[in-house]
Amino acid sequence: MKQAIRLFCTSLLVAVVAATLWGEETATRPTATHILGAWSGFMVHEGEEQLLALELEPAEEGKVSLRLTIPAMNMVRLPMGSADPTIDGNEVTLGPFVFTYDEAAQTLNGTVPRGLVPVYEIPFTLNRVEAVEAPSRPEPSAFLVEPAWSFDAGAPLWAGATFANGVVYAGDDAGRLHALDARSGAKRWSFQAGGPIRTRPTVADNGVFFQADDGLLYRLHAGDGTKVWELRVVKEPIERLPPGDPNSRYDAFSSEVTVADKKLFVGTHDGHVLALDPGSGSKLWEFLARDSVLAAPVFSSGRVYFGSFDGFIHALDAKTGRPIWKHDTKGAVVSTPAVAGDLVVVGSRSYDLVALEASTGQPIWKQYIWFSWVESSASVRDGVVYIGSSDAAAAFAFDARTGKRLWKTDVYGWAWGQPAVTGQRVYFATSALRGYQNDIHRGGVMALERRTGRPVWRYAVEPPAAGAWGFAGSPAVGASFVYVAGIDGRILAFQR
DSSP: OOGGTTTTTTTTTTTTOOOOOOOOOSSSSHHHHOOOOOEEEEEETTTTTEEEEEEEEEOOGGGGEEEEEEGGGGGEEEEEEEEOOOTTEEEETTEEEEEEETTTTTEEEOOOOTTOOSSSSOEEEEEEEEEESHHHHOOOEEEEESSSSSEEOOOOOSSSSSEEEEEEEEETTEEEEEEEEEOOEEEEEEOOOOSOOSOEEEEEETTEEEEETTSSEEEETTTTOOOEEEESSSSOOOOOTTTTOOOOOOOOOOOEEEETEEEEEEEEESSSEEEETTTTTTEEEEOOSSSSOOOOOOOEEEEEEEEHHHSSEEETTTTTTTTEEEEEEEOOSOOOOOOEEEEEEEOOTSSSSEETTTTTTTTTEEOOTTTOOOOOEEEEEEEEEEESTTTTOEEEEETTOOOOOEEEEEEEOOOOOEHHHEESEEEEEEEEETGGGOOOOOOOEEEEEETTTTTEEEEOOOOOOSSSSEEOOBOOEOEEEEEEOOTTTTTEEEEE
């Protein structure tokens, strides 16, 4: 289930239907007794099957408790609470599940609840079984490594790190942008903004560009961190609810700045995309989407592509901001599209990764990432798309032209950031939330073999007592090191 279950799976169980019909057992009318026990079968979507299993047991006051197994998201016998079953003919309602009971076939048929799958109607058939059998999840096979150096920023770092010209840059929740020597981690300078920094800085033309939650976009001098200019791009300071808050939108990040075509392109939390003059910050044009733009626009061949919380991928004319096309993903888009030749590849909270024709926005291929928002921005290299996932806790490689999956690797946590890709390796950073889904996710860093997805090395983080942990943002690659910025406030460097 993805985070959309309002910490998805947690709130899903709270919805309980009140009236109970325990009537007498007959051959044609099911009762609570009929549905007790273990049930296992498959969900089917676009020709692909995934295992779904339920264990239904008697609970207090005539209720039925439910345990859910979905191996696609590493969920095994997760307690989902208890509910009063409501029975109408052969239809049984139990919490968010609605089943049709077939006594002769001993099956439960239904559709996956919308709390688990927000867009599609995905049918399933469950058969009565003696016991639920689910594949075990092996421990990570890669050997553990320790950082070459560490810098304590003193405040959470959400957005990841940027490497440029021998310097590592990262912004923290205290509003400080840090510039460190990439080889030693020694501090070169810091700059104090007026609000938390939830974006990776962009370095170009001897400038460092970033926006902060005070609503300002900044340009600093890359050499010493002095301010060149600032521009208000959001009217009011940005307020974010943390993961775990039932009202959180999981809007953890802000758009990075893209420098291209002698312009700056940036998205804003209030739904604008701006084109600015890099030297002065003066506005060249702006476009208003229907909701937040939380990731950087990308420029290619005279067009600007971006996704919005409004559920659309937009293509604009880079010179004027005039809309060219838009594509409805049916789910919020919080990542930067990747351009792969004449395709635009992007994921959404519909659980889809789509490739669109760059000139028209027409879908060319689509991959469904079961039970997982696709928060990660894709990286494309040598015709291969590399991307992370959320509740699937997996890294993927797809053929950019056909969408064929080349490999999938368990990375044991939310891989929200953009993977960093080199000639031989793909690096993923992961995060987690204490108490979520029985703590099946972990925070850490993992290096994978680019060709096969085989884990090469990993770094593990000890979880805190509460809250989010690990590395929510994107790793960065330098000549000798991989750099990550952590929710615990540390910037780390690892030998590649």
